[in-house]
Amino acid sequence: MAGWESLRGDLLRLGEESPGALVVWPNPHTERRSERRFRIVLAAWATEIAGTLKAKYGDVVDLQVGAMTFPGGELVASKSALQLPGVPADAAGLDVEAVRPLSVRSGRYAHEELKVTNRADHTQMLMTSRDLLSTVTDRAGNVVGRYAGPRNAGRRGLPIEPQQSRPVSVLIGTASVVLELGYAVPPGEWKLVVLLQTEERFVLSGPLEITVTP
Structure with a gap:
């Protein structure tokens, strides 16, 4: 399973090639050797990007697309x-x-x-x-x-x-x-x-x- 060194490169590439796709993400310019899971929030239109990240990194990434988890589709906020x-x-x-x-x-x-x-x-x-x-x-x-x-x-x-x-x-x-x-x-x-x-x-x-x- 790919780890942080690979992910940081993908985050830098996404920032250049897909402006606005990343909403919340770990700083790719920092060392994060001790972390085992990375939370990434993507724009609601970026489902293909989310699918690619999930296929490559699996449980290493905790993904949210728009207002819902990916790929589970559960609301992050309560209905109320x-x-x-x-x-x-x-x-x-x-x-x-x-x-x-x-x-x-x-x-x-x-x-x-x-x-x-x-x-x-x-x-x-x-x-x-x-x-x-x-x-x-x-x-x-x-x-x-x-x-x-x-x-x-x-x-x-x-x-x-x-x-x-x-x-x-x-x-x-x-x-x-x-x-x-x-x-x-x-x-x-x-x-x-x-x-x-x-x-x-x-x-x-x-x-x-x-x-x-x-």
């Missing part, structure tokens, strides 16, 4: 952790609109701009890191996809005056959380629900149209 809590945006006096048609490639992620409008009679403060979080849902509102990867932990407040709007970035991910769909949300027309946090509560946008492309 994938639900977005919050009150409807209209009940909180907030409107969320897409600035342009939303689109993202299957198994990939994207940053898109939304317009958030404050319909309340008082200033509202959006608490956010770089981006708002979101989930992809089916037409019935069931969560089918999300972003799976590291996120900016810092937070800042974005004030929105009454009857005013401001642009806000949203992070859209298409790592599947439904085993029957595979590791990536397949191409098609889906819905996007955005999670906002004010100083008082969590708020959920109404479903926005989103196209997942091949």
Whole structure:
């Protein structure tokens, strides 16, 4: 069974030949002679790469593709952790609109701009890191996809005056959380629900149209 010296070479090659495939991986520039198992997280589109690594390294690698283990297809997070809590945006006096048609490639992620409008009679403060979080849902509102990867932990407040709007970035991910769909949300027309946090509560946008492309 191939070990670290071989794996580190493959990781360096993947970084050059398949940008974005590696999400979390051991630093190939370090010595790891004492380790016997290496955790690697791959993007949701990188199932072929995962298959190649598993065939070559077997139990030496602990693989995750998107939001699920590979090849087992088990969710890394619990189902409850994938639900977005919050009150409807209209009940909180907030409107969320897409600035342009939303689109993202299957198994990939994207940053898109939304317009958030404050319909309340008082200033509202959006608490956010770089981006708002979101989930992809089916037409019935069931969560089918999300972003799976590291996120900016810092937070800042974005004030929105009454009857005013401001642009806000949203992070859209298409790592599947439904085993029957595979590791990536397949191409098609889906819905996007955005999670906002004010100083008082969590708020959920109404479903926005989103196209997942091949």
